[in-house]
Amino acid sequence: MSESSLVPTLEVVENGEPTVFRIHGRHVGDGIYQGAITFFAVCIPLLVALIAVEIAIAGWPTFRHFGLSFLTSSDWDPVKKRFGAAPAIYGTLVSSAIALLLATPLALGVSVFLSEFAPHWLRQPVGFLVDLLAAIPSVVYGLWGIFVLLPLLRDPVMPFLRDTLGLGNTPFFSGPAYGPSMLAAGIILAIMVLPYIASVSREVLLAVPRAQREAAMALGATRWEAIWRAVLPYAKSGIIGGVILGLGRALGETMAVTMLIGNRQEISASLFAPGYTMASLIANEFSEASSDAHLSALMAVGFTLFVITIVVNAIARWLVWRVSRSASGQAA
Template sequence: MATTPTLDRHTLPSGGRVRSFIKRLRAGEEAAYLLTLAAAATILLITSLIFYELYVQSALSRHKFGFHFLFTQTWNPVTGDFGALPYVYGTVVTSVLALIIAIPQGLGSAIFLAELAPPKISDALAFLIELLAAVPSVIFGLLGMYVLVPILQSSVVPALRTVFGFLPVFQGAFYGVSYFAAGVVLSIMIVPFIVSISREVLLAVPQEQREASLAVGANRWQTTWHVVVPYALKGIMGSIFLALARALGETMAVTMVIGNVPQIKASLLAPGYSIAAVIANEFTEAVGDLYTSALIELGLVLFLVTFVINGLARLMIMTTTRQGAHS
């Protein structure tokens, strides 16, 4: 074809617009545009549809219970009383516990890999750890049930009790499945996330910043701690938020080790329940519209919470990368 179809737009008289459109459509220009646009629109549609469905399908439960839904403890399908507090509590406790374990360990690893280790070792280890971020969660659940829980029972928890036994969080009977087990499994799952994202953020800190610090006589650790980490702080926070969002929405691994008992206990060693776990266990068996609606409302809660946290995380990571581009 000698002339490019786009040029026709200007050369044709206005009456030929339809013909020109068809011509361009046949030439592929317009078709390609419409096709990609349709795909992009589908993404928008799906995302809105998810929110819409969750919102509409949970209407029954939302109208009946209002905000009390999140703050009451009864979960009784027979009487039609649904309060989600034990699930919310379990989700929050396990996620926070996971972060308490994973943040120091993940950040320590990321700092070591990005700043202190010889580059060859760093690249190889980072490759392996990133690979581990791809391990499916159901596998962590399996390992949690049959490997981690026995280890916790035989050595970790007894050891913790001898040191911290006076704390209420380590009192009471321990049967293995518990908030504690769920938190530990979650921490193992999110550490690779924190490591790989934080490492990338640290590596993005301009070399001039390190040089400026070394040039006045700071050593490696001082440079890392007083210059590189503060520079990357927002991005690091972003990686933690991403990990948190993942922990909050994690279903399989938690379901398999948390014990699935809807109760609120101060002791981390007691069994509990989480939002994702109760949906996984009860959704297909829920009888009656209100019951289903209550479970879908839990899905809505999960959706909104992860939405906010993911948004914050992206914002933080974005600002760090921009800062890097500037100076």
């Protein structure tokens, strides 16, 4: 319909030149613009794919040679060229799980406090301080962990858990309290992922409509009941999203974990025992990987970490999608 109105302008002659030329010129600009942004947009997925393919190719000899035992064996000996990454995979998953277990309730508590209870003048500064946790460099966390957290764990915390609380009878809290351990790595990771979970949860809670709180309160709910029954369920999918963001950080975190986990190729049920993660394994060994087999094994570890991160994220996204779908009423 706009064509008929465009035709006359095409025939207008300016300075002896038909404006058709200028209109044509604008089309060229559009084309360049579209081409450029398409190029940039394609670049990023392409980069991800390229990295994945490169790592997979580099790790392929290891996967071919060891097959499934690469994932299930605990035998990692670069000298004898035997590679089994099970302790590192186990350590990555367990340290991240501890981190989430500790960080999620804390982060939720902080964000509920900041969005619902804190006086206005307190919200900004406390929120800022929580966010600031994310700004501390990983190596500083590691340093703090070595000189503050480990001594604390060694002396009061671990003996307290093991002997005083009697948790030493369970396999999870038994054995000597050296300090560097799965527990130490889990705690430092919890502190590191807390700001991510807290700041996402806070935003999500603030976005819950006031009407939801009022509806609950008008039914005679206390402030606490209104939060527990109306606000938190409403914000559930967003909070899960925040937890996943934290999980993604925890899985890949390298420096602080390497400094605290003890770096031992062993699977132990006890959280007091040292362990390993995939990221710290790569960080520790890449500089001395002289043989092709060793290098390929590290690449294979990298590829495994990559796949695990993607799978965990996919599961998490599916979870968010399911929760928000049932919230929006299509699931019966």
